[in-house]
């Protein structure tokens with residue numbers, strides 16, 4: 001190998017090593033955050049926070065409400081007391097997506113008072129004691145989030161109002 005060829009080979013090798021080193025730099029460390037709050041879904045009274053904007057299909061009006069769409073802007077608070085500290089709002093919609101049971105598809109942003117948010121998407125079998133839904137993303141301090149939310153009804157009335165406890169595990 002000529003001297004020049006050797007030098008070029010060495011230069012290319014060094015560049016490859018340098019590129020590899022850059023690519024192998026560790027990602028910023030992941031954090032796990034556990035959140036606990038209460039979701040207030042108020043459908044009755046003068047100031048509902050959840051409003052049905054699409055009626056269910058006729059044949060499901062008396063059963064699973066299949067086809068109904070409810071827009072929500074539900075307060076998220078620190079304790080079950082509606083007057084406790086507001087930590088954020090659940091903004092989006094749920095729709096009755098199951099013909100055989102009361103099964104809601106939840107599609108909403110939990111927007112927190114610090115400006116961060118997580119995106120929730122998943123089936124909520126509302127009559128089950130505990131429901132699990134996916135955290136599919138986030139913004140602010142929850143950028144690139146993934147995780148899961150466990151929901152457990154804390155209180156409800158015959159009008160359909162409900163207070164639901166949420167435990168959310170977020171990896172971000």
Ligand SMILES: *[C@@H]1O[C@H](CO)[C@@H](O)[C@H](O)[C@H]1NC(C)=O
Nearest residue numbers: 036130150151152165166167
């Ligand atoms: C949520 O967290 C609370 C407090 O740690 C715990 O008591 C409760 O059982 C949890 N609920 C679910 C559904 O995981």
